[in-house]
Amino acid sequence: MNLYNYILQQADNTLILGQRLSEWCGHGPVLEQDIALTNIALDLIGQARSLYQYATEIEGKGRTEDDLAFLRDVWDFKNIQLVEQANGHFGTTLVRQFFFDVFNFHFYRALQNSKDETLAAIAVKSLKEVTYHHRYSSEWIIRLGDGTEESHQKVQGAVNDLWMFTGELFVPSTADQAMLEAGIGVDLEKIKQLWMEKVTAVFQEATIRKPEDTWMQKGGKEGKHTEHLGFILADMQFLQRAYPGAKW
Amino acid sequence: MSTNKKNWPLWEIFIRSKQGLNHKHVGSLHAADAQMAMENARDVYTRRMEGVSIWVVESKNIHASSPGDAEAFYEPANDKAYRHPTFYELPEGVKHI
Numbered sequence: 140m141n142l143y144n145y146i147l148q149q150a151d152n153t154l155i156l157g158q159r160l161s162e163w164c165g166h167g168p169v170l171e172q173d174i175a176l177t178n179i180a181l182d183l184i185g186q187a188r189s190l191y192q193y194a195t196e197i198e199g200k201g202r203t204e205d206d207l208a209f210l211r212d213v214w215d216f217k218n219i220q221l222v223e224q225a226n227g228h229f230g231t232t233l234v235r236q237f238f239f240d241v242f243n244f245h246f247y248r249a250l251q252n253s254k255d256e257t258l259a260a261i262a263v264k265s266l267k268e269v270t271y272h273h274r275y276s277s278e279w280i281i282r283l284g285d286g287t288e289e290s291h292q293k294v295q296g297a298v299n300d301l302w303m304f305t306g307e308l309f310v311p312s313t314a315d316q317a318m319l320e321a322g323i324g325v326d327l328e329k330i331k332q333l334w335m336e337k338v339t340a341v342f343q344e345a346t347i348r349k350p351e352d353t354w355m356q357k358g359g360k361e362g363k364h365t366e367h368l369g370f371i372l373a374d375m376q377f378l379q380r381a382y383p384g385a386k387w
Numbered sequence: 388m389s390t391n392k393k394n395w396p397l398w399e400i401f402i403r404s405k406q407g408l409n410h411k412h413v414g415s416l417h418a419a420d421a422q423m424a425m426e427n428a429r430d431v432y433t434r435r436m437e438g439v440s441i442w443v444v445e446s447k448n449i450h451a452s453s454p455g456d457a458e459a460f461y462e463p464a465n466d467k468a469y470r471h472p473t474f475y476e477l478p479e480g481v482k483h484i
Contacts, residue, residue, distance in 0.1 A: 169395070171416050171427035178430050275426060282419070 142255070143197045144217060144314035145324055147207070148360055149246070150190035151218035154208060155368070156239060157183035158375050159226060168229050175275065179236070182268040189261045209379035213369050214362040217312075221304035223359075223368045227297060230283055230290065234297040237276040237341070242308045244273040245333045249325035258323065277341050284345025291346065298342075299350055306355025308334070315360075397446040398424040400431075402438035410442050421445075 160180035167173025191204035250262035309331040318324025395417040401410035418424035424443040
């Protein structure tokens with residue numbers, strides 16, 4: 140059960156962020172960025188698929204990846220609250236992306252050494268994609284932060300608003316703890332250090348001020364979510380809820 | 388899509404589809420600088436495995452021949468068939484010519 144939950148945590152993170160990013164499709168500030176964001180969305184949804192497929196194998200109840208994505212309710216989702224936050228403006232989306240990409244990059248890098256061969260293989264494949272995401276979002280934070288007065292203020296504002304959702308990345312759940320001890324999961328304490336180093340370096344170059352220590356939101360990994368997730372699921376799951384088993 | 392008055396400059400994109408082949412012009416896009424042009428090209432033009440190498444050139448750096456020069460430039464070659472290497476006996480076994 141711990142392994143199943145551990146896989147779902149990451150699968151749900153990538154699915155929900157992918158779904159959020161795909162909302163940009165057709166609405167990007169310029170055509171090139173519209174494509175860039177939807178490319179990343181597709182990469183993340185692809186990672187979610189690999190993980191869900193593996194989760195259904197572990198679960199062994201004959202459910203499919205689609206059942207996990209479309210037929211679970213808010214409290215069953217184990218994604219961190221950061222990834223369900225609203226897109227806001229382009230800067231908000233990029234700050235949310237940057238926070239998650241830096242985590243995701245180090246997460247997969249460490250997961251490559253997992254004792255679980257399937258997870259290690261998924262990590263190797265995903266890391267190539269995430270290496271690019273992480274480069275893309277870092278550069279945009281620097282461009283916008285160190286850009287015009289307006290772009291700087293917008294990015295600083297988004298950093299201030301989203302900072303309280305970053306703590307949860309590193310708060311171990313029961314599954315995190317058990318999988319670390321089993322040599323399958325990653326050490327979130329180590330990832331926190333690497334995350335902080337990268338974020339600090341990028342903020343420095345972007346002339347963005349790191350927010351003071353503050354109250355950190357948490358609970359996503361246990362199924363406690365902000366009001367946004369229900370709306371995301373309503374949108375994403377509508378078809379399967381209204382027409383069960385529909386295929387095209 | 389926004390219609391900014393101050394658009395980013397235009398860049399021409401060249402992709403090498405595999406090792407050993409030439410870079411070919413595939414299209415153009417907007418970007419603030421070379422680095423962004425490179426990444427935009429990666430996202431716009433290589434998402435279906437189209438290439439292994441990218442060149443980006445700001446469009447203003449391309450100098451094109453003028454259609455008005457076509458007569459003087461190209462027509463003189465029309466009646467000079469002897470410039471094509473078709474008057475040689477090729478030895479047996481020579482390929483790729």
